[in-house]
Amino acid sequence: MTINLYCLGASGEVGRSAFVLQTDKKVLLDYGVKIFGEMSKPTYPLKIENVKLDAAFISHAHLDHSGFVPNIYNFSKIPWYGTPPTYDIADVLWKDSMKIQKKGLPWGNSHYKKALKHWHPLMFEHWVGVGSTSFGFRDAGHISGSAMIDIKYNGKRILYSGDFKKENTRMHDGAKRVKENVDVLIIESTYADKEHPERHELEKKIADEIYETVNQGGTVLCPAFAVGRSQELIRIIRAHHQDIPIYLDGMSKEITRVYIKYKKYLKEPEKFIKDVESITFVESIRDRKNATIGGNVIISTAGMMEGGPAVNYIKYLNRESKIIFTGYCMEGTNGWLLQNKGQLYVDKNLLDVGLPVEYLDFSAHAGRNDLMELVNETEPNKIVCIHGDKTCTENFALELKGMGYDAIAPKCGDKIHLL
Template identity: 45%
Template sequence: MDIKFLGGAGEVGRSGILVRDRKNLLLDYGVKVDDHTEYPLHADRVDACFVSHAHLDHSGYSPAVYTDGFPDMFATSPTMKLAELLIEDSIKIHRRKHEHERVHKAQLKTMLNRYTPCDYGKEYQFEDYKVAMYDAGHICGSAITLIEKYSNGKRLVYTGDFKIERQLLEGGAEIVKSDVLLLESTYANKDHPDREEMAERMIGEIREIVDNGGVAMLPVFAVGRSQEMLALMDKYGLIDSTYIDGMAKAATEIVEQYPEFVKNENLLKDAIRRVQWVESPRNRAHALEGGSVILTTSGMLNGGPALDYITRLNRHSKIFLTGYQVEDTNGHRLMNGLPLDIDGRQFHVKTPFTVYDFSAHAGKSDLHRYVKESNPETVVCVHGSPENTALFAEDLRQEGFNAIAPKVGDVISVGF
């Protein structure tokens, strides 16, 4: 068996790992989105594809496996439904920008008809392999994939994005024993702040804004962060002043259909019942009158209603960034005091902003803990910057693991 890294190695984005054995197994096939779209390397003769979760950097290019073949597809149901929402949206954006389309609706439809809906912890068979998906604790439906060879019992585990620590709607990742561990390394260099203490601090700040008649604006990613922030507003009694707008609404409606994949289902249900859904310009104007919390896409201010809101906030308002802001996005510009690019014109944001680290990824200590408890012979550090993955692999080697940090295009050989 050998493993080829098609993308997402020494970088975050366009994840794609091709396991080449008697059959070719593809783990994730995503895109990297900033100013333009980057794709992973071509995957030859895929027999089965496994999608860890719906975020586009893991799912965005997966329909393309149906260009010249008819492989099996494994994913949880919420992953496929949420991926459908995000991929359809990115097809629309491509059309609007007149960019070359490399993912087509017909392929997406084939994928949705073809996939095996996986339940957490249940075993499935594909040819000579036992296949299972376990809760990754990252977003709704996110999974850690196990591929075990029947012939020799060797286990390959791919974490995708994961978080061990619990979130309001996520119960935390399962640690799965492995021989070869393909591990995300986004935060290999640091631990996250204490979440509850941070949430309370942010809520205090939001409450002050709301009480002063301002708008607390939270630009959020449609999948994951929107639902988590919705639940947070409910938990701290702010839900009746909260509005939700943009793709965040559609994503939340999908998550609601999969209560078995949500921890704290009642909290989410209550939040969905009480939050104000922005359906018209009148609702939006109402939300902007102040004394309100607005959850809206896009999380990096690169599109969606967030760009309309941000130009219309009153002087008592504040912007709360709760997610990672990729370079070359408006969110990144805001953080660096630069004007935003809104439809080609520059906009100087006068509203103050603040940043909170509500990451849905494991921090440094939990990454080390995962390796220790999974106890593999070989660890492959992916989904991180070149510096982070290299240093992390070095640390793990010092702890006695055979650890590597590959680059895109590399092929490694596995002893089974």
């Protein structure tokens, strides 16, 4: 018996998670895109057109895990498995990719439609067989419907963590303790070198800043990721300020509707729905004008200010306003420029913004403690460190080796003999 892993992406890098696991069958674990790759252009996983695949399992809808699924249907007809929220959210994100990239995409509308057709739902704690290999999903606590992929073959067990979080947030309970030992752990390592600040401290900070700015007649603009962060911000702000008007703009509106559709995937669905009912979905020019008159909070895509309505609001904010980022911005993006140089591009013109800009680290990823906890729970014989930059994954693997584990940080293109 041999089990191999082919690394097609997310190895020594963040973005384009894509792996082929070979047991008695060949199965894709995630198939994502690196959205801001070389020269800020999308980078796709390494080619597998000649590999005869049997199925794909997609851990969650973020494009770095799901963004290349439609491309499968350029060369294959395999089923792909994901939770219902993964399916609906990926649908929104794929449509948006087609809209933004148009002819630049290696797949088009017909592949998108095939991808929708070849989806098979798989719920948390349920299992499905592909040949003699069983695949199960367990709640990863990262975004709605996000899963760890649990794999059993020939008495051996492999856990692919996907993106996960163990700390509770307002939207989700953290990933539950894994009670079983596994033979191989394939673990995200995005923040292996870092602990995130406590969420309740961050909440207090953002609540205070909003209060101050709004009280002085300013607007707080929160450029935020459409999936997960925008919804969490609604809950956080409402938990602290019931009366401050909140405007939601961009793709997060559609994603928020998906979150409500699959409310049983949320921690406190009734509270979320009540909070959403109290805010304004920006649908018209009048809404947009009202949002910037001062005394409000605007939550708008895009999180890194690359496109989306967030950029356009900048021109209309008054001098008392403030911009608060709650997610990471990659170097070279508009959000990064704004945080580091106080400037950004609006309609191709570089603009000096002249407003205070803040970054609060509300990460949806495991920090160091969470990663170590998962390692300790599962006591793996082998650990594959992925989904982190090169230095970070290599140092993490070294550290784990020092603890007595057989750990490896693969490069893209590597074939690893797991068992």
